[in-house]
Amino acid sequence: MPGTHIRHATLDDEDALGRLDRATWSTLHAVTPPPREPYEPFFTPRSGPRDHLVAELDGRLAGYIRLGLPTDVASNAHVRQIRGLAVAEEARGRGVGRALLRAAVEEARRQGARRISLRVLGHNTPARKLYESEGFVVEGVQPGEFHLDGAYVDDVLMGRPL
Known part of the structure; x- marks a missing residue:
């Protein structure tokens, strides 16, 4: 996408990514409560900078995608899972999410994955x-898996081969 640059996250991105995560929190995509102060670190031992691609739009951080293993089981190591995607409000509709998704697919391939999934x-x-x-198909639905804002919401499992 014109003006969009995708790169791996660094430790220096932690504060900006935390602010983005808090600013984009919504029950449209989050099943956890809204973030509160004091804020938890954005990076965790399970999900560090190496697991995040960030988008810069016109030189400013505009989004991220988190890619990881779906489980710790060796027989599942050929799969990568998208474990989070956020785009800043002012960057929506400018192709940032699509660029991040495509970059995650390429990164999963680079890591030797044969398949990519998400919820x-x-x-x-x-x-x-x-x-x-982008080629993902519904592979399963867990009806009413979450209760958000007074309504039961399905958890949709999607995936695609690489």
Whole structure:
């Protein structure tokens, strides 16, 4: 996407990524409570800078995608899972999410993965349309898996081969 640069995250990105994560929190995609002060570190031992690609749009951090292993089981090591995607409000509609998704697919291939998967809430229509347009298909639905804002929401499992 014009003006969009994708790169691996660094430790120096932690504060900006934390702010982005807090600013984009919504029950449209989050199943955890909203972040509170004091803020938890963005990077964790399970999910550090190496597991994140960040998008810069016109020189400013505009989004991230988190890629990791779906389990710790060796027989599942050929799969990568998208474990988070966020795009700053002012960058939406400019191709940042698509660029991050494509970069994650390429990174998964580079790591030797044969398949990529993700989970998305059933009511998150914009994300589902993006994933479908990039070749992801619904592989399963867990009906009413989460209770958010007074409603039961499906957990939709999607994936694609690499």
